[in-house]
Amino acid sequence: xxxxxxxxxxxxxxxxxxxxxxxxxxxxxxxxxxxxxxxxxxxxxxxxxxxxxxxxxxxxxxxxxxxxxxxxxxxxxxxxxxxxxxxxxxxxxxxxxxxxxxxxxxxxxxxx
Amino acid sequence: xxxxxxxxxxxxxxxxxxxxxxxxxxxxxxxxxxxxxxxxxxxxxxxxxxxxxxxxxxxxxxxxxxxxxxxxxxxxxxxxxxxxxxxxxxxxxxxxxxxxxxxxxxxxxxx
Numbered sequence: 576x577x578x579x580x581x582x583x584x585x586x587x588x589x590x591x592x593x594x595x596x597x598x599x600x601x602x603x604x605x606x607x608x609x610x611x612x613x614x615x616x617x618x619x620x621x622x623x624x625x626x627x628x629x630x631x632x633x634x635x636x637x638x639x640x641x642x643x644x645x646x647x648x649x650x651x652x653x654x655x656x657x658x659x660x661x662x663x664x665x666x667x668x669x670x671x672x673x674x675x676x677x678x679x680x681x682x683x684x685x686x687x
Numbered sequence: 688x689x690x691x692x693x694x695x696x697x698x699x700x701x702x703x704x705x706x707x708x709x710x711x712x713x714x715x716x717x718x719x720x721x722x723x724x725x726x727x728x729x730x731x732x733x734x735x736x737x738x739x740x741x742x743x744x745x746x747x748x749x750x751x752x753x754x755x756x757x758x759x760x761x762x763x764x765x766x767x768x769x770x771x772x773x774x775x776x777x778x779x780x781x782x783x784x785x786x787x788x789x790x791x792x793x794x795x796x797x798x
Contacts (some may be wrong), residue, residue, distance in 0.1 A: 579730070590782065607737045608786075615690070615790050615791040616790060617776065617789050617791060618731075618776070618778075618786075618787055619784065619788070634785070637787035638762070665730055665731070667731075672718065672780070673718065673719060674723060674736075675733040676721070676731075676733065676786060677733065678723075678732075679730050680728070680729050680730040681728075681729070681730050
């Protein structure tokens with residue numbers, strides 16, 4: 576089983592819909608992250624969390640919200656999806672600042 | 688604002704060649720630098736992490752160097768194989784915990 580699991584793997588939806596992407600991890604890490612990847616732009620940080628009570632905005636948080644339900648679960652929501660949120664979304668975890676980040680396999684989201 | 692640039696954007700080499708991927712960053716105040724591999728339809732796999740106080744790290748056929756003062760890192764792949772074909776991403780960790788990524792180098796190793 577994967578250490579960092581993202582669901583769904585693929586999603587196609589319409590403009591204006593509310594969407595939730597879920598991430599769960601079995602690595603026991605406190606730190607969790609959400610990124611989006613667009614062609615030619617690399618990955619950009621949306622939100623990050625250092626524990627259940629600590630949520631922080633990243634570089635591109637507008638239009639997104641998150642929920643850290645437990646140490647192992649971190650969800651990303653798009654309250655009202657728009658086409659320019661079409662992208663590949665990744666969840667990642669890390670043990671501490673100096674340790675590597677470990678990524679899930681991503682969710683490919685298409686908004687029509 | 689930290690910016691990370693990777694050159695070349697794409698590279699195609701015959702099997703067996705040694706190759707170098709380049710990464711540059713604009714702000715030398717980094718905590719560490721990480722190289723990742725990304726396969727199609729998959730997430731990122733961490734290859735090497737170099738702390739800011741280190742000059743290089745090695746893992747098997749991979750060697751990554753860091754010159755913080757000049758804002759450069761290289762990933763050296765020895766004796767390339769078709770299985771090395773993937774996108775390679777460089778990312779720098781800032782002291783504010785943010786990981787800033789380059790756009791990646793798409794590597795194709797031809798058999």
